């Protein structure tokens with residue numbers, strides 16, 4: 027599903043985002059990416075979204091080399107990947123319903139498809155009663171659930187999450203994790219960058235540890251600190 | 257992820273690829289509703305943009321109207337320019353007739369009219385000059401004369417040189433210095449007009465781009481999110497294009513309509529025979545409303561639409577590179 031080969035990203039100012047990363051993530055996997063601040067987790071997510079171009083190496087998604095994609099192909103790549111960020115990134119002038127519907131309008135769905143799918147996804151994340159609310163009328167957890175609904179409404183094979191629980195209290199964070207687990211169980215590949223060691227420890231999923239841009243550990247069914255990260 | 261849904265998606269993808277970010281009916285509905293929501297939401301900025309376009313365009317229209325009217329006055333003046341050919345006293349009637357025909361076929365001559373001394377005097381009577389002329393016994397005024405009108409005023413000196421060589425011509429009377437000055441003014445006014453209008457056109461694009469840039473900057477986040485969710489550049493761009501178009505057309509139509517009405521009323525009111533201008537200048541030389549506005553209207557509207565779209569799209573361009 028995702029194959030990253032010899033990938034290095036050096037920013038224009040010379041700082042090293044990721045260095046010589048080699049990873050294969052299979053269809054249906056749930057993968058945590060952990061590491062200290064500045065270790066390269068967000069950079070990894072951004073190169074998968076093609077928000078950033080690699081300095082070296084290649085990335086394959088579904089066997090396709092996205093490193094070769096031109097600007098025009100990026101939107102179509104992103105429709106295959108749902109994204110969730112720490113800061114939700116909802117459109118402030120659209121309601122919950124419209125925010126989710128927007129992702130379908132972009133993909134040129136018919137209004138019938140939109141009317142059918144949006145309520146289904148909203149009830150899946152437990153927001154059916156808030157569909158007319160605007161983002162600033164929602165709690166953090168609700169906003170993140172809305173963002174999650176938007177990310178999965180087009181049924182993307184891959185879901186990328188950059189610290190999705192970073193702004194949430196522990197209980198709310200677990201609500202989101204349960205949703206992610208459910209989405210993963212339906213077959214979506216989930217890649218999640220996080221600092222939340224308790225979540226990582228409890229979930230018993232694959233854990234990729236990063237340090238200074240390098241992948242320093244990659245453990246099936248691991249925890250946040252299986253061994254010390256030195 | 258079960259394989260069958262994956263295949264379904266692939267099929268759909270191929271079928272839809274043409275339409276995405278394009279101008280299908282579904283998208284058009286979306287673009288227009290987005291545009292109107294955005295204009296309503298950013299009422300203040302939309303209004304500011306319209307007013308900016310409007311003020312630039314009103315200056316463009318005003319300078320055009322002024323320049324074209326100065327030219328109208330000059331043309332009118334040129335059209336009425338005559339050379340008065342005074343004939344030698346001792347010419348016989350036949351010789352005068354010969355001269356008349358010579359003048360008729362000479363270069364750069366449109367019209368020749370014979371005026372007898374009696375007529376010349378009659379023309380003067382009633383004018384302030386009549387008494388003075390009669391008193392001074394200046395017989396020149398009582399010669400036989402021809403009034404000659406030229407095709408091209410700019411060739412005045414060549415033509416007069418030519419005519420003064422004709423047999424029987426005593427002297428030529430025409431406002432030589434005034435005409436030359438007039439030609440010079442006319443050239444300068446035309447050049448100034450072209451410069452002013454083009455400078456203003458460029459200036460309005462710059463001002464409008466900057467005004468709209470403020471609106472777009474406030475929506476930078478929105479554009480970013482759209483791009484993250486997988487919107488094509490054109491999907492993001494179209495509502496801005498339509499918004500720019502509306503702002504530009506509105507910003508052009510309002511001052512156009514206003515100046516049109518204002519000009520019409522002004523011309524009707526003061527420049528018609530019997531009006532204030534007529535009393536001052538003695539003749540109507542202003543361009544008629546119908547000679548200006550129907551012609552500049554489409555140009556101004558297209559110009560407004562153009563700068564609106566240009567301003568809108570160019571100010572959002574750099575936000576698209578995500």
Ligand SMILES: Nc1ncnc2c1ncn2[C@@H]1O[C@H](COP(=O)(O)OP(=O)(O)OP(=O)(O)O)[C@@H](O)[C@H]1O
Nearest residue numbers: 037039041042043062063064065066067068069070
């Ligand atoms: N836009 C940028 N320009 C230059 N350097 C950057 C940029 N973004 C990140 N970096 C650098 O790249 C390295 C990796 O950053 P990255 O954001 O991937 O870390 P992270 O693991 O996500 O950190 P955090 O846990 O704080 O989110 C850091 O050294 C950072 O300073």
Ligand SMILES: [Mg+2]
Nearest residue numbers: 067068069188
């Ligand atoms: Mg980060």
